[in-house]
Amino acid sequence: MIQVRNVTKKYGSTIAVNDISFDVKDGEIVGFLGPNGAGKSTTMNMITGFIEPTKGQIIINGNDISKRPRKAKKEIGYMPENVPLYYELTAKEFVSYMAELKLVKRSERKKEVEKVLKETGLLDVQNKLIRNLSRGYKQRVSLAGALIGNPDVIILDEPTVGLDPKQITEIRELIKELGKKHTVILSTHILSEVSQICEKVIIINKGRIIAIDTPENLEKATKEKNGISVIVEDPKGNMKKLKEKIKEIDSVDFVKDNEDGTKQYVITTSSDIDLRKKLFEVLPKEEIVIFELKKTETTLEDAFIKLIDTTKIEDTTDKKKKAKKDKKVKETSKSESKEDAKKESEDKSNKKTEKNSKKEEKK
Amino acid sequence: MWAVFKKELKTYFLSPIGYIAIGIFMVVYSVFFYLTTIMSGSVDMGNLYYATARYGLLLIVPLLTMRMFSEERKNGTEQLLLTSPRSVTSIVLGKFSAAVVVILITLILSIIYSVIISFFGNINIPTIIATMLGFLLVAMAAISIGMLASSITENQIISAIITFLLLVAPWFLVDISDIFSSINLMDQFMRFPYGLISISDVISLVSITIMCILITIVLIKRRKAVK
Known part of the structure; x- marks a missing residue:
């Protein structure tokens, strides 16, 4: 059991990891995802006790890594980045x-x-x-x-980097095997790896956790609309009129012309409707021949990119807000500083008069 | 401490460094053996050890200490050490004692020359033992200084140069002011070759050693928080 509580790491003025908290239960395989420089390695280095957090607590099987390092570190096996x-x-x-x-x-x-x-x-x-x-x-x-x-906990920092495909599958099998007896935390930027091995995913960007969930749930969450990709032979051009025939369709988008004269389209609907059955019924009536029909799937990759992008947008809006706030603060501080200066001068004059009066008393 | 010590000592002799260090010692020691005893027909081994300490350690110590922490830091293996349940103190002491043992090996080898001389004249065994003890204390202080240098840089060459300078600088600083004689290892060693084990010399050499070891431990621990 690993408990990470409000952990922050600062390097000078830059914040590498910003107030993150999460738990890893016994026997879980957890994937740590994030773009380069997101704070993955920093977090792992803090969990293993290689570096100390600026703030916060890391507890491994009930032992605080900073206070009882010997006991806590005994429970950890660490495979650092770059072996x-x-x-x-x-x-x-x-x-x-x-x-x-x-x-x-x-x-x-x-x-x-x-x-x-x-x-x-x-x-x-x-x-x-x-x-x-x-x-x-x-x-x-x-x-x-x-x-x-x-050790109870095994922490692997990018375990499959630089391996050939066969070695990668071997190492993955090994990690899966390890997951049966140990708690495993691994970081990677290969997303397929995470969806294959991990039961839980922590996505981190710019030092903050932006999602903790199972890979499946993350994939579902990013899915706003159902997409169906169809390849059809449509000599009369009836595909354009399809939206009028089936009202549930949001849009029919042409993708490309194939060499054999067929055309590929993507039909999108809202996420709660599955149109596959209806399409099979309707298209032949419109003299459209179906060559292929399949659901388009969202992958963890889509989820990842989307989550990362949303944090970027939030960041920029945050910055704008901050800039506005800063301006206001500056203005107020200016007026405050003026007042302060006044007060100070008043204080000084008061002190002077006090001193003078004391001198007079002495005399 | 034992685990680190064993591995470090093994590494000295898996790489050429251990052999080179012993080789340099033997060359320097032999040259001075010729100059101080054979040329002058003297049985005074003290001068021999003094000269070897002065010039030999200057070459050997940077060689032994330069890779101690610099290499671990550069290769990232310090991550393995510092994430293990071993304490920083035991790691530092393990590395330190491995280097000291290499010096001990050279000292044991140096006894051969005393044995040779004993055939041709009367040697003063207690004086030689006192000198060897002094030599060991000086070497320990020098190693601790080198270890400290190694813990502040990840470049082995820079580490060696810093060690060299820290060992040489006091020779010249003494000319400026007598204050510096307290950090000049050779000044603390001066009385041992006469068979004089002065408490103040022993204390100052030992305290230099302990101080450098402590600073090394603190620096490594501090880096954990800063890094």
Whole structure:
């Protein structure tokens, strides 16, 4: 169980992470999504205790990471971005070293190392120097380092970057497998990955959380209208009149002419109506031959882009509002400062008179 | 601390650095062995250690300390260290003691020369032991200074240069004012070769070491909050 409470991180005057809060329950696989520089890595680094939040609390299994770091960190396996490794060690040496760092008992160490090497498929290369391993294997070694000591929480920062498609599917399978026993948080900007692996998605932009939900719900939420893509042969041009025949249709948009003489259209309706059945009935009557008819699907990608765009718009309006406010504040402060100056001069003159009176008393 | 210590010591000898450091020590030590004992027909090993400490450590220490934290920071492996349940103190002490052990190895190797001399004349064993103790204390102070330098930059070369300058600067600063003799490691070492273990020398060398270690720990912890 990870609890992130009102966490803020500032670098000087720039705010990298702005007052975020969320919970990750035991056994969940959570995807962290966001454009580059959104604050994903910063958040992960704070959860793992690598950097300290400027404000807020991070609690791992009841232990505050800043107050009881030893207990909290023992529950975390972390695979950082860019897979940092000791290149002069062999894969096995590295994993044993991580086991020692993670306080795995001496008696269990050998067994544990063997188990993790097997889990990550490293047995064949365990005695090779990490320097000489391919990118995919390096990634596995780093993952093995995160898994050692059987931590409750596994945090993976962009685990599939730089891998070939086969390796990506392998790592994904591995992560899914891990999700059965551990809580997993992973960050990525590959959206298909998230919809495949994760049960929950946290979308973050400009240091703020803009959505926490399941991938399915996010996809649904962005769907305002139902779209049906049709490819038809329409010699009489009856498609244009279709809107008059079926009243539920909002619009019929021509997409393109195909080489075989068919044409592609997108028919949109409001989201609660499914017109597929009706189209099958009506189109043949209008002497339109259907070649293909399918629902257009919204993907997580659409949801992501839409959410990111909305925050951008909000931001710009916020800025405008702020600018207006600032102007007002400046104006008022000017008048205030004038008043202040007056007061100060009055105070000074008062003090002077006091001093003078004191001097006189002394005399 | 033990885990980090073992890994660091292994790394010194997996890379050429450990061997180069020992090699440089032996070359410098041998040259001065020739100059101070054989050329002058003396059995005084103290001068030999003094000269080796003065010029040898200047080369060896930056070599041993430059990669300590700079390399970890540059490769990002410090993330692995600092997110592990180990405390910053134990990590710093582990790295420090690994470097000290490399120096200990060189010191043990240096005993060979005393053995050789003992065939040709009477050597004063207690004096030699006192000198070696002084040498170790000076080396520890120098290593802690180098470690501090390594924790403030991610560039190994810059780290080595800073260490070198911090070790050399007091030699010349002493000419300006006597105040600087308290930070000049060689001034604290001066009395050991006469078989004189002065409490004030020991305390000042040990306190320089502890101070640099503490500053290193604080700097690394502070970076967590600032970074």
